[in-house]
Amino acid sequence: MLQIKPIISTLRHNKSGPLLLLLQIILSVAIVANASFIINERVQLMSRESGLVEDEVFDFTVYNFEEGVDYTAQNSRDMDIIRGLAGVKASTTSSMTPLSGGGWSSTFTYGQSEETAKDAPQAAIYYGDEQMVETLGVEMIAGRNFYQSEIESGHPNTANLAIVSQAFATVTWGDEPAVGQTIYAGGYGEQALKVIGVVKTLQGAWVNSSHLDNAIILNVELGLTSFNRFLVRAEPGLMTELKPQIIAALHKENKNRVIDGFTMITEHRKRVYRDHELMATVLSMMVILLLLITSLGLAGMVMFNIERRTKQIGTRRALGAKKRDIVSFFLVENYIICLTGGVIGALVAVQLGRQLMSVYSLPQLELIYPIATVVGLVVLTTVAVILPARKAAKISPAIATRSV
Amino acid sequence: MLSMKSISKVFKTDLVETHALRDFNLEVKEGEFVAVTGPSGSGKTTFLNIAGLLEGFTHGDYFLDGVNISNLSDNKSAAIRNEKIGFIFQGFNLIPDLNLAENVEVPLRYRGFNAAERKRRVQHALEQVGLAARMKHLPSQLSGGQQQRVAIARALAGEPRFLLADEPTGNLDSMMARQVMELLEEINKAGTTIIMVTHDPELARRAQRNIQIVDGQVCDFTMYQGGAEKPHLVSDTESPSDGQQAQTEQVAG
Ligand SMILES: Nc1ncnc2c1ncn2[C@@H]1O[C@H](COP(=O)(O)OP(=O)(O)O)[C@@H](O)[C@H]1O
Numbered sequence: 001m002l003q004i005k006p007i008i009s010t011l012r013h014n015k016s017g018p019l020l021l022l023l024q025i026i027l028s029v030a031i032v033a034n035a036s037f038i039i040n041e042r043v044q045l046m047s048r049e050s051g052l053v054e055d056e057v058f059d060f061t062v063y064n065f066e067e068g069v070d071y072t073a074q075n076s077r078d079m080d081i082i083r084g085l086a087g088v089k090a091s092t093t094s095s096m097t098p099l100s101g102g103g104w105s106s107t108f109t110y111g112q113s114e115e116t117a118k119d120a121p122q123a124a125i126y127y128g129d130e131q132m133v134e135t136l137g138v139e140m141i142a143g144r145n146f147y148q149s150e151i152e153s154g155h156p157n158t159a160n161l162a163i164v165s166q167a168f169a170t171v172t173w174g175d176e177p178a179v180g181q182t183i184y185a186g187g188y189g190e191q192a193l194k195v196i197g198v199v200k201t202l203q204g205a206w207v208n209s210s211h212l213d214n215a216i217i218l219n220v221e222l223g224l225t226s227f228n229r230f231l232v233r234a235e236p237g238l239m240t241e242l243k244p245q246i247i248a249a250l251h252k253e254n255k256n257r258v259i260d261g262f263t264m265i266t267e268h269r270k271r272v273y274r275d276h277e278l279m280a281t282v283l284s285m286m287v288i289l290l291l292l293i294t295s296l297g298l299a300g301m302v303m304f305n306i307e308r309r310t311k312q313i314g315t316r317r318a319l320g321a322k323k324r325d326i327v328s329f330f331l332v333e334n335y336i337i338c339l340t341g342g343v344i345g346a347l348v349a350v351q352l353g354r355q356l357m358s359v360y361s362l363p364q365l366e367l368i369y370p371i372a373t374v375v376g377l378v379v380l381t382t383v384a385v386i387l388p389a390r391k392a393a394k395i396s397p398a399i400a401t402r403s404v
Numbered sequence: 405m406l407s408m409k410s411i412s413k414v415f416k417t418d419l420v421e422t423h424a425l426r427d428f429n430l431e432v433k434e435g436e437f438v439a440v441t442g443p444s445g446s447g448k449t450t451f452l453n454i455a456g457l458l459e460g461f462t463h464g465d466y467f468l469d470g471v472n473i474s475n476l477s478d479n480k481s482a483a484i485r486n487e488k489i490g491f492i493f494q495g496f497n498l499i500p501d502l503n504l505a506e507n508v509e510v511p512l513r514y515r516g517f518n519a520a521e522r523k524r525r526v527q528h529a530l531e532q533v534g535l536a537a538r539m540k541h542l543p544s545q546l547s548g549g550q551q552q553r554v555a556i557a558r559a560l561a562g563e564p565r566f567l568l569a570d571e572p573t574g575n576l577d578s579m580m581a582r583q584v585m586e587l588l589e590e591i592n593k594a595g596t597t598i599i600m601v602t603h604d605p606e607l608a609r610r611a612q613r614n615i616q617i618v619d620g621q622v623c624d625f626t627m628y629q630g631g632a633e634k635p636h637l638v639s640d641t642e643s644p645s646d647g648q649q650a651q652t653e654q655v656a657g
């Protein structure tokens with residue numbers, strides 16, 4: 001970097017163009033760093049594992065209108081019909097659908113005695129039968145599934161066995177094995193639920209909640225209300241085929257009801273993450289746009305300078321500059337602007353991050369983002385400058401004598 | 405030192421071919437001060453550019469200091485320009501954003517000298533042209549004659565064997581022109597070979613040797629005594645008409 005001092009002299013004597021570019025770079029770095037941070041945060045949220053085989057599971061709801069129906073008995077008959085259809089791998093009634101944005105959750109009590117009892121963390125609650133684990137496709141890592149004979153039906157307060165997610169087990173009991181523990185729905189001693197199994201991952205319905213990974217499956221086939229939700233697992237893409245079959249079969253059993261809301265878990269996921277995705281997309285476009293504008297600004301400034309300095313470049317070549325000296329002249333000049341802007345921009349980015357953190361309760365900007373942005377900017381500068389600068393290097397030294 | 409044999413230079417554009425130099429022959433010896441005159445458009449600048457490796461030529465042979473210039477790489481040409489040749493331009497060609505010292509330093513940086521060596525040479529070169537006291541000034545703060553002296557300092561700082569000047573006094577009034585000419589004469593006395601294109605017959609006459617370029621070819625001539633402006637073409641069989649300082653040369657071709 002032979003030329004830094006005279007290049008700084010040059011910049012000092014032609015301030016306005018470089019200053020505008022500097023300002024643009026400062027703003028770009030500040031915004032791009034924060035935007036990338038937010039984008040990455042959203043992308044990470046969206047990429048969290050639900051624990052389900054999402055492309056095989058769908059849900060639907062049966063709304064009974066007829067008066068005097070025994071919902072529990074009706075559910076049992078419906079369940080048998082659905083499980084009898086070709087292509088259905090497993091199926092269960094369910095109190096809610098994962099990633100659907102709505103459902104049941106509760107806190108529990110646990111401990112050795114009433115005095116030492118503690119509240120377990122909030123957890124999503126799935127009421128279902130012995131096929132729920134298979135229907136969701138969640139992985140059992142300890143204990144066992146429910147036996148068919150252990151499934152209660154009707155009211156939630158008949159539940160007495162629980163399968164918990166590992167996340168719930170860990171925040172509740174730490175390193176102690178979860179299987180064999182007891183939790184109480186309500187106060188200590190009320191409705192004991194014995195933990196018989198642990199699944200590796202099972203998310204609840206609310207992707208923005210801090211306890212998304214805390215989930216519990218309880219051994220009840222619900223039959224409480226006139227509408228009931230079913231979860232079905234089948235080969236990917238089979239839902240479109242199964243939907244009319246299910247509707248027909250259930251109507252054949254009892255036609256006084258509406259069967260509706262067939263939705264794949266993958267669609268639930270899309271819907272529930274829509275805001276995050278929109279945010280990530282809009283911010284990504286903004287980042288791309290800003291980087292594009294910055295590179296155009298850089299390239300434009302270089303081209304303008306080449307135009308303005310044609311004779312100077314010819315003279316430098318006449319005085320012994322090699323082509324690479326001309327290229328490096330423009331590179332160094334713009335690296336100076338870009339690094340100055342980059343460093344100031346990074347500081348502004350941190351400050352902006354603090355503001356965003358307090359106003360929008362975002363996590364604190366990680367330093368790697370402004371740093372990576374500046375590194376990216378250096379790469380961008382190289383690309384934006386080197387192409388016009390190569391052209392400048394081709395200016396003939398004869399220009400020195402030809403143009404007066 | 406400089407030897408051109410049957411050099412030709414053709415500029416091709418979409419519409420026309422211009423033969424800027426045709427069968428151009430010239431030998432210049434070490435230490436000579438050659439003044440080049442000729443009508444506008446006759447090829448003087450083209451000759452100087454080729455001599456100074458600023459542009460290539462179409463045909464012929466050119467040796468500078470024993471080096472065959474025909475097939476040099478761009479980098480090698482740049483290195484030779486940097487080390488062996490000093491350029492002085494009609495328009496001075498100083499870099500407006502750099503102060504005098506930085507301007508003089510430009511070729512020294514390309515040479516790869518260290519800071520101390522650059523500083524020493526800049527100081528020395530600016531002293532030679534009498535402008536050392538103003539080294540922090542910008543070119544725009546100087547008169548034309550002073551700017552040209554800075555340009556000469558820049559050309560001298562690399563201690564070239566060879567100084568090429570294309571109408572160095574073309575933009576200067578006669579007083580300043582004379583100062584610049586005196587400076588060039590001093591430099592020549594110190595051993596540097598100089599080729600200077602000029603329109604000014606008075607200045608040309610002060611050179612050791614005059615050549616005229618007409619229509620892309622060398623026409624040597626002998627100056628009339630009394631400073632007549634009209635050149636007199638001579639052939640190699642003719643003898644010099646008198647003992648003027650300008651010496652006779654062969655007509656090209
Ligand atoms: N780059 C070029 N392209 C085309 N023609 C040129 C170019 N440079 C010079 N010429 C032509 O070559 C001839 C010689 O030009 P030049 O050497 O500049 O003459 P002088 O310096 O004696 O006035 C002129 O006819 C000029 O128009």
Ligand SMILES: [Mg+2]
Pocket residue numbers: 448449450
């Ligand atoms: Mg000319």
